[in-house]
Each structure stands twice: as C-alpha cells, then as structure tokens.
C-alpha cells in the first residue's frame with residue numbers, strides 16, 4: 001500500500017529508523033559548540049554582559065552557520081572565581097564537547113583554564129584578560145583583547161612629551177596592574193622622567209582614599225592609573241572627594257579607567273582625562289559606527305572594549321572554521337588563526353603568528369563631551385603595536 005508521498009509504509013518505517021540512527025550523530029557533528037565562560041554576576045559582571053551581547057550580536061549579524069556547521073554558544077557564569085572557571089571549563093570539555101573555550105574576564109580566570117586547553121588541545125580565546133604572560137600559559141591560547149604593556153607605553157610617551165617629569169602610579173594589585181606599572185615606569189624613565197611613588201590597591205573592594213592621600217602629599221606632576229573595567233567609577237569618585245581634581249596633579253590612565261560603559265556617569269570631573277587604549281565607542285570609522293549602532297539596538301547600551309574583544313573573538317572562531325572547512329581539530333584551528341588580519345570596529349588588527357597576541361592601533365584619547373555625552377575622543381594613533389614585552393624577548 002502506497003501513502004500520499006508515494007512511498008510504501010514499510011519503506012517509510014525503514015527511512016524513519018535510519019533517520020533516528022544517524023539523526024543525533026549527524027546533528028552533533030554539524031554543531032560546533034563554543035563554551036563562553038564569563039563573570040555574569042559579582043563585581044565584574046559588566047565584562048560578562050558586554051562580551052555576551054557582542055558574541056550574540058556577531059552570530060545574529062553573520063548567521064549561525066559557518067563552513068556547514070551550526071555555531072552554538074554555551075554561556076556559563078564563573079562569577080569571577082578561578083576555581084569555578086576551571087570546573088566549568090572541564091565540564092564544557094567533557095560533557096558538552098565544546099570545540100572552543102572563550103571569554104575569560106580576568107587574568108586569574110584565564111590562568112586557571114589554560115592547562116585544560118593544553119591537555120585537550122582546544123583553542124582558548126581570551127576576549128578580556130590582558131596580562132602579557134597569558135598567551136605563554138598554553139600554545140592553544142589566542143587573544144582578541146589587548147595587553148597592558150601594549151596600551152601603556154603610549155601614555156608614558158604622551159606624558160614625557162607633555163612636560164611630565166615626576167609621576168606616581170596607582171594600579172590594581174594583580175597581573176595587569178603590575179604589567180602596567182612596570183611598562184609605565186620603564187618607558188617614562190627611559191625618556192628622562194621619574195616615577196616618585198607607586199601604590200598598589202587590592203583588586204576586590206578597593207578603597208582608594210588612603211592611597212590617594214599619599215598621592216596628594218607627594219604632589220607629582222601626574223598620576224598614572226590602571227584599574228580593571230568597571231572599577232573606574234569608584235576611583236573617580238574618591239579622586240574628587242580627596243580634592244585631587246583641583247590639586248594640579250594631572251590624571252592620566254589606561255582606557256580601562258574611563259571605560260565607555262561608565263565614563264558618561266562619571267560626570268564632568270572626567271573631562272580632559274588623557275588615556276591610551278585600543279578601543280573607543282567614538283572611534284570614527286564606518287565599521288565602528290555600524291557596530292555601535294547595532295550594539296545599542298541589541299543591548300540598549302554603549303559597547304566598551306570588552307564588547308569589541310568578544311566581537312573579534314567570534315570573528316576569529318568563524319574565520320578559523322572557514323579556513324579548516326569546518327574541521328574542529330584544535331591544532332589546525334589555532335594554526336588558522338595565526339597571522340589572520342581584519343578590520344575590527346577598533347581599527348585594523350592581526351594575530352601575531354609568534355605570540356598569538358593581537359597587534360593593533362593604540363589611540364591617545366581625551367574625555368570630551370560629544371552631543372551632551374562623555375566620550376573618549378581619539379586624537380593621535382600609534383599604529384600596529386605588538387605586545388612590547390614579547391617583542392623585546
């Protein structure tokens with residue numbers, strides 16, 4: 001007996017049975033999972049929110065299919081705690097069988113997961129964390145964010161060219177802060193300047209007041225600051241409370257401090273702050289205008305440098321899969337990423353084939369009011385800057 005489709009019932013049952021057998025296996029082979037581990041709660045949740053929104057936007061704009069594979073994000077909250085990052089990474093590898101680990105909102109979180117990337121030969125895309133040595137923790141680490149030395153030498157150069165002879169540094173007391181302190185000191189000193197005091201503040205629940213009192217007493221020409229994304233608001237509040245905005249001590253910083261996420265809410269005290277960084281929401285390029293507009297529509301907020309790290313990390317994953325024709329061998333994927341270059345919303349970028357760090361422009365910026373909102377307005381550029389620590393090795 002024939003059914004409406006023209007196949008006999010027995011033939012249909014046979015086809016159905018075969019589909020049941022190959023169906024799940026086929027679906028699994030055609031799906032490439034990206035394990036995105038981010039701090040979605042706790043003090044660094046803004047980093048997680050920005051990267052999540054950017055990764056989802058990238059997929060929405062570029063389609064969920066690449067090289068015949070369907071990309072599936074598996075998003076997990078590590079709360080910013082290294083032990084949790086390691087456990088989640090293990091689960092994603094063993095249970096979810098992810099082909100990529102990505103995210104990593106803070107340096108200790110990237111350090112916690114890197115050995116698992118090596119053991120499992122899985123590409124680990126660092127979208128946020130920025131201590132220079134992270135890429136040395138595993139040959140499977142590729143970075144789409146930045147390094148602190150890479151973006152700090154520019155502000156030291158700006159300082160020495162703009163009459164700053166004696167500076168103090170204030171940094172968060174962990175990997176990226178120590179990198180920033182060292183890079184700033186070396187570069188300013190080489191240009192004939194002097195760092196007359198260095199203070200390190202705790203990463204968690206920082207109270208800047210006692211440290212700022214020391215700065216106020218020492219009266220340097222400038223104070224150079226690094227704190228991670230999100231912590232700049234508290235710093236700026238206490239900078240003003242201590243009266244340092246009226247002390248004649250020039251505030252200079254990495255762009256992490258005047259993060260696009262929070263700079264507008266800092267108010268006019270932030271006006272005139274000079275920073276160096278690799279991304280500003282005000283970057284005047286067609287690629288960035290389109291990115292900022294789409295991000296605003298999707299996430300109802302301004303993208304910051306974390307968002308652009310997430311966006312470019314997804315780009316790396318997509319382009320690597322295109323190069324391997326959808327094959328998910330980890331070694332082949334990392335090889336495909338080495339030397340890759342593209343135009344990001346931040347400007348032209350490439351992956352250094354030796355270090356797997358991102359080579360990018362670093363911009364000198366000033367906080368200014370644009371259409372009633374505070375932005376980091378770029379006014380000069382250091383082009384194609386590598387991580388200087390590894391370039392010197």
Ligand code: DHB
Pocket residue numbers: 047105106107108128129130131175176227228229230256
């Ligand atoms: C790191 C975290 C940040 O939020 C940031 O702005 C820079 C560096 C880090 O932990 O590596």
